[in-house]
Each structure stands twice: as structure tokens, then as C-alpha cells.
Amino acid sequence: MELCDEKMDTDNQHLQNVSQNFMKHIFAFISMFLVTICFGQKQKILGTYSNGTSFKIVFNEDSTFTYTSRNHPIFFSVENFSEQGSWTILGDTIVLNPKLEDKPFIETHFQETKVENDTLIYLTFNHVKRYFGDKGNTLKTDTLQIKSIDYAFNKLRKKNLKRITNHPTVRCGFIYVPSEIITSNRTIAILKPIEKLESIFIGCYELQGTKEFKINKPTSNHLTLNVYSNYYQDGLLRKKKLLIKSKRVLYSRQKPNGKFDKGNWHPETILKKEKSGS
Numbered sequence: 507m508e509l510c511d512e513k514m515d516t517d518n519q520h521l522q523n524v525s526q527n528f529m530k531h532i533f534a535f536i537s538m539f540l541v542t543i544c545f546g547q548k549q550k551i552l553g554t555y556s557n558g559t560s561f562k563i564v565f566n567e568d569s570t571f572t573y574t575s576r577n578h579p580i581f582f583s584v585e586n587f588s589e590q591g592s593w594t595i596l597g598d599t600i601v602l603n604p605k606l607e608d609k610p611f612i613e614t615h616f617q618e619t620k621v622e623n624d625t626l627i628y629l630t631f632n633h634v635k636r637y638f639g640d641k642g643n644t645l646k647t648d649t650l651q652i653k654s655i656d657y658a659f660n661k662l663r664k665k666n667l668k669r670i671t672n673h674p675t676v677r678c679g680f681i682y683v684p685s686e687i688i689t690s691n692r693t694i695a696i697l698k699p700i701e702k703l704e705s706i707f708i709g710c711y712e713l714q715g716t717k718e719f720k721i722n723k724p725t726s727n728h729l730t731l732n733v734y735s736n737y738y739q740d741g742l743l744r745k746k747k748l749l750i751k752s753k754r755v756l757y758s759r760q761k762p763n764g765k766f767d768k769g770n771w772h773p774e775t776i777l778k779k780e781k782s783g784s
Contacts (some may be wrong), residue, residue: 554779555778555780561774570590572590604745608745625697627697631655631670654671655670656684657706664682704720705718754778756776758776759772759774
């Protein structure tokens with residue numbers, strides 16, 4: 507009986523070893539298959555993609571890229587931008603700088619204070635560019651005027667909107683332009699509204715939209731908003747994704763919901779592969 511049990515144990519161990527070796531071979535085969543597919547995909551992508559005018563990405567064989575554009579990809583400003591880094595493919599998506607951790611690009615700080623004045627409210631709007639080193643240390647900061655900013659107290663309605671700008675807005679027939687305060691100062695003084703102030707809506711390109719800020723102190727008459735644009739020395743294109751439509755066409759603009767814009771309304775939405783030597 508004991509010999510029979512020992513034989514069964516030996517047989518079970520043998521079957522277990524065979525099963526483990528079989529699974530190792532399967533995993534190795536799958537890994538090699540995936541590597542081959544990935545390599546084939548990368549070979550098809552290699553080259554230069556552009557929109558023909560202002561935007562270009564070069565994908566190199568050593569898994570590096572060069573990204574150049576006349577428009578900033580993060581802050582929506584018209585300025586020359588260039589960056590180099592690494593790239594990889596995940597399914598139908600190209601990922602730029604996949605190893606760089608996500609970091610905030612836009613942050614705000616809203617402050618309420620009181621100064622000695624019963625009839626005026628002071629509004630201060632600052633655009634602060636912050637530059638961070640590889641270790642997270644602050645290299646420098648630049649404080650600028652927000653070029654054009656819309657605000658409204660309590661309710662976001664057209665009739666409530668006011669605009670602070672350093673240059674008059676060019677008016678078009680179908681675009682609503684609020685009444686404007688033309689100034690180069692970052693602080694303005696306005697008459698205190700009659701109604702109780704509960705919040706202020708603020709919108710500008712630096713915020714990339716409109717945001718409501720609650721006014722918690724009814725006696726406050728100096729409101730300050732700092733909008734921070736964060737620049738990182740190790741890269742601004744952090745896990746940026748591009749959708750592969752085909753080996754010759756890429757979509758570059760990803761929406762907040764994760765889907766990609768596939769229309770032509772923005773000149774940098776669609777990138778097409780350039781012919782070799784062009």
C-alpha cells in the first residue's frame with residue numbers, strides 16, 4: 507500500500523512538472539509573439555508625421571521621438587514648442603514618454619482679503635509660470651498679466667460678464683464680446699455690487715475654461731486669483747497618446763473622456779506620414 511502511495515505521489519509530481527514546463531513554453535511563445543507584433547507595428551510607424559504646416563513628429567527606430575509645433579500642446583498658446591523623448595506602442599495607441607509620471611499643468615489659488623474701502627472691490631489676476639527641475643525643485647517663476655479674462659459675480663450670464671484685457675477685442679458679428687476694461691495692470695478697482703457676493707466666475711485661456719470660485723467672506727473686497735502654468739524640465743509630453751488610424755494617419759488630440767477627436771476643425775488633429783525624402 508505504501509509503495510502504491512509513493513508511486514502515485516511520484517506520478518502526480520511528474521504531471522505537475524510537465525504542466526509547469528508546458529505553461530512556461532506557452533508564456534514564452536506568447537511573449538515572443540507579442541514582441542514580434544510590437545516590433546512589426548513600430549517598423550510601420552517609423553518616420554515623420556505632420557499636418558503639412560505647423561506640427562511634426564518624427565518617430566525614430568531607437569524608440570525616440572522629436573515633437574515640434576508652433577502651438578503649445580499643453581497651454582493652448584501660440585508659441586514654438588519642441589521636445590524629445592521616448593515612445594512605445596500599446597495596441598492601437600502610441601504613447602509618448604510612457605515612463606514620466608502624471609503631474610498637474612494648471613493649478614489655481616484664490617484668496618480673499620479686506621482693505622479699507624467701503625465702495626470699491628479690487629480684483630487681481632496673475633498668470634504665474636513655474637519652472638520645476640528634475641527633482642521637483644522650483645527653478646524660477648514669472649508673474650505676468652492675464653491677457654484677456656472674463657468674470658461675472660454670482661451668476662454666469664452674458665449680461666453679467668465683464669472683460670479685462672490689455673487690447674480691445676476684434677469684434678465679429680456672430681461672437682458675443684462683453685463690455686471691456688482696457689488695462690495693462692494686474693489689479694483693477696470696480697464699484698462694489700449691490701447684491702451680496704457669493705461667488706465669482708472667471709474664464710481665460712490660461713484656465714482653459716471657466717471656473718467658479720466661492721466667496722466665503724462677505725466682507726472681502728480684494729479678490730486675488732493666481733493661475734499657475736507648470737513647466738517640467740524632464741518633459742511636458744507625459745504619457746501623451748496618439749491614436750493609430752492606419753500606418754499613414756494618426757489622430758493627435760485626445761478629449762477629456764479619453765476618446766480622440768477625428769474631425770478637421772483643429773489644424774493639428776490629423777497627422778499624415780510624409781514620404782521619404784520630403
